Amino acid sequence: xxxxRDERATDPRQDAQRRVDQVSAFTRxxxxxxxxxxxxxPPGQREQIERYxxxxxxxxxxxFDVDRTDEQRQMALGMRVASLLGAVTLSAAVVLFFYxxxxxxxxxAQVISLIAVPLLMLLAVEVAARREPTRYIAxxxxxxxxxxxxxxxxxxxxxxxxxxxPLVLAAxxxxxxxxxxxxxLRLLLAGGVIAAMGYGVAAVASxxxxxxxxxxxxPEPLLLLGPLAIAASFWPSxxxxxxxxxxxxxxxxxxxxxxxxxxxxxxxxxxxxxxPLNVLHAVYDIAGFGLPVVAIWYGIRRRWTDVVNAASxxxxxxxxxxxxxxxxxxxxRYLFFLLLGGLAIGSMVILGRLRLRLKEV
Amino acid sequence: MSRKGLWVAAVVVIVSNVFALGSxxxxxxxxxxxxxxxxxxxxxxAPREAENTAMGLRLAWIDPAANAQEPGWxxxxxxxxxxxxxxxxxxxxxxxxxxTQPPRSTYAVLENEGAAWQRYLAAPPAGAEREVLERQxxxxxxxxxxxxxxxxxxxxxxxxxxxVPATARMAFVNDGKRTPFLRGxxxxxxxxxxxxxxxxxxxxxxxxxxxRYAFDRRFDRLDRPGQPLADAPHYRVVVKWGRSLEPWxxxxxxxxxxxxx
Numbered sequence: 158x159x160x161x162r163d164e165r166a167t168d169p170r171q172d173a174q175r176r177v178d179q180v181s182a183f184t185r186x187x188x189x190x191x192x193x194x195x196x197x198x199p200p201g202q203r204e205q206i207e208r209y210x211x212x213x214x215x216x217x218x219x220x221f222d223v224d225r226t227d228e229q230r231q232m233a234l235g236m237r238v239a240s241l242l243g244a245v246t247l248s249a250a251v252v253l254f255f256y257x258x259x260x261x262x263x264x265x266a267q268v269i270s271l272i273a274v275p276l277l278m279l280l281a282v283e284v285a286a287r288r289e290p291t292r293y294i295a296x297x298x299x300x301x302x303x304x305x306x307x308x309x310x311x312x313x314x315x316x317x318x319x320x321x322x323p324l325v326l327a328a329x330x331x332x333x334x335x336x337x338x339x340x341x342l343r344l345l346l347a348g349g350v351i352a353a354m355g356y357g358v359a360a361v362a363s364x365x366x367x368x369x370x371x372x373x374x375x376p377e378p379l380l381l382l383g384p385l386a387i388a389a390s391f392w393p394s395x396x397x398x399x400x401x402x403x404x405x406x407x408x409x410x411x412x413x414x415x416x417x418x419x420x421x422x423x424x425x426x427x428x429x430x431x432x433p434l435n436v437l438h439a440v441y442d443i444a445g446f447g448l449p450v451v452a453i454w455y456g457i458r459r460r461w462t463d464v465v466n467a468a469s470x471x472x473x474x475x476x477x478x479x480x481x482x483x484x485x486x487x488x489x490r491y492l493f494f495l496l497l498g499g500l501a502i503g504s505m506v507i508l509g510r511l512r513l514r515l516k517e518v
Numbered sequence: 519m520s521r522k523g524l525w526v527a528a529v530v531v532i533v534s535n536v537f538a539l540g541s542x543x544x545x546x547x548x549x550x551x552x553x554x555x556x557x558x559x560x561x562x563x564a565p566r567e568a569e570n571t572a573m574g575l576r577l578a579w580i581d582p583a584a585n586a587q588e589p590g591w592x593x594x595x596x597x598x599x600x601x602x603x604x605x606x607x608x609x610x611x612x613x614x615x616x617x618t619q620p621p622r623s624t625y626a627v628l629e630n631e632g633a634a635w636q637r638y639l640a641a642p643p644a645g646a647e648r649e650v651l652e653r654q655x656x657x658x659x660x661x662x663x664x665x666x667x668x669x670x671x672x673x674x675x676x677x678x679x680x681x682v683p684a685t686a687r688m689a690f691v692n693d694g695k696r697t698p699f700l701r702g703x704x705x706x707x708x709x710x711x712x713x714x715x716x717x718x719x720x721x722x723x724x725x726x727x728x729x730r731y732a733f734d735r736r737f738d739r740l741d742r743p744g745q746p747l748a749d750a751p752h753y754r755v756v757v758k759w760g761r762s763l764e765p766w767x768x769x770x771x772x773x774x775x776x777x778x779x
Contacts, residue, residue, distance in 0.1 A: 159522060236588060256569055260572040262719070263716050264715055272535050276528060276532075277665070279527055283521070309534075309535065313535065314538070315711075317542040317713075318713055319541070319766050320762070331527075335523040335526035335527040335530065336524070365599040366623060367620055367621070368620065368622060368685045371621060376622045400720070420605065426618045444585045
């Protein structure tokens with residue numbers, strides 16, 4: 158897949174991995190050409206190329222710890238899963254340990270330890286990032302830092318019996334985004350963007366007098382925040398870690414499309430009702446069908462496979478939801494399921510054609 | 519790679535905590551908004567968990583009109599005052615309009631052993647025994663509103679009434695026998711649990727395990743054979759509410775030697 162400028166890696170390690178993959182692809186294709194009799198290298202030149210590539214691969218492996226074989230790549234995937242599990246379990250351990258001991262501490266000791274832990278974890282992240290080029294340990298520690306900051310905000314509020322406020326979401330989002338951009342951590346980026354959107358939704362609910370803790374029953378602000386996140390993926394940035402544009406896009410598409418499922422089906426429950434209900438019903442029905450189609454079309458043009466997949470998946474679920482909404486009470490059950498089955502087969506045909514089209518580009 | 523983000527994250531941690539601690543300091547500075555003497559009836563020990571060594575007291579209050587067959591003081595007018603949309607006729611056709619309205623933030627006024635409590639004792643719900651009622655919390659919900667200053671002006675007794683942040687819900691009551699009506703209720707007041715600082719825990723920790731005050735002997739589902747319930751609360755708590763209407767526990771004292779054995 159040809160990458161756009163926004164998706165070009167700016168991380169040296171990612172550049173190195175691309176170079177390794179390029180060398181491997183060249184080596185395999187050269188062997189195929191020679192086997193087919195299309196190309197025959199002059200004597201000595203093969204050895205020269207192999208010597209050169211050997212030096213390049215050895216240097217890259219030593220400096221950036223890149224994966225040179227498929228087995229190494231699979232192990233790298235396993236390491237990512239292990240690091241995620243490690244981060245979750247260690248974060249739980251930190252939080253539960255604090256709950257176990259905090260009642261034994263005086264109030265000043267509680268506050269000091271709550272503030273110190275996320276700061277110490279930030280320091281640990283920096284030390285780990287400097288020592289380990291792959292940053293698996295750094296990513297684990299950064300998630301623990303984020304969890305400890307969330308604990309910090311939550312427990313300080315409990316100690317002083319404070320009224321809950323959505324500002325904690327804004328603070329945590331700022332923390333997560335700062336750490337994510339510093340160390341190129343996409344999971345933390347996604348968490349930070351989601352928390353920022355949560356703050357936006359809660360702030361609007363709070364401003365209208367609603368109890369902000371149930372603000373998800375009014376998800377309409379996401380219809381503005383989603384496109385903002387998608388727009389942020391286009392933001393030109395001198396140094397943006399690989400995958401960040403894709404993460405912004407995916408979170409934005411999810412924030413834009415998911416609320417439509419609820420707003421279209423249960424408008425009276427989930428809408429702020431700024432317009433008459435019948436107008437809102439029509440607007441959300443049209444948006445629910447139209448926006449995913451636009452996302453699929455644009456995703457194909459820009460070669461954003463993830464956006465195409467996400468929008469396609471949403472469209473299928475949305476169509477099913479609307480079929481249930483319109484016809485469940487009107488037609489016999491067997492006819493309803495026959496209709497859904499026909500729609501499923503039709504979806505498969507259309508998605509199959511989309512898949513072929515993606516392959517061609 | 520630039521490490522500016524690392525410094526930004528550290529600044530976020532520090533600024534957030536300075537803001538939180540500053541807010542707590544402002545809340546506790548100056549004259550408190552309310553000072554109430556409460557007992558175990560109104561502040562009940564939260565269940566202790568092995569994984570959590572913190573200790574909290576849960577504020578308990580009653581709303582005598584909650585299950586009444588009429589709107590009472592928390593009627594459609596009061597609901598509209600705090601922001602609910604009550605513009606449509608209250609009929610079965612508009613039930614969906616009323617039932618789909620989400621809860622709203624508001625302020626609630628709680629009165630401790632005041633006129634509302636005396637009225638409640640004098641005219642108890644049908645079938646309720648006075649002895650049972652007296653064991654309940656003596657903190658009664660008496661009003662709600664958007665403006666805490668206006669509520670405080672209306673209820674100036676700071677030793678008997680407290681204004682607290684709360685969440686209110688609307689109920690569309692239609693039992694088919696009478697005209698539908700709207701009634702509000704306060705679903706939660708904040709904070710739900712008051713943290714007990716370490717230096718105030720000895721009295722509460724000295725209570726024998728299993729010693730419990732009979733909040734409602736008839737409906738107490740926690741009654742266990744072999745664990746007799748006390749007839750009087752075990753402790754008294756002085757709670758202050760500050761400028762931001764956030765409380766703190768000032769003192770905890772044992773009431774005589776009333777721990778049940």
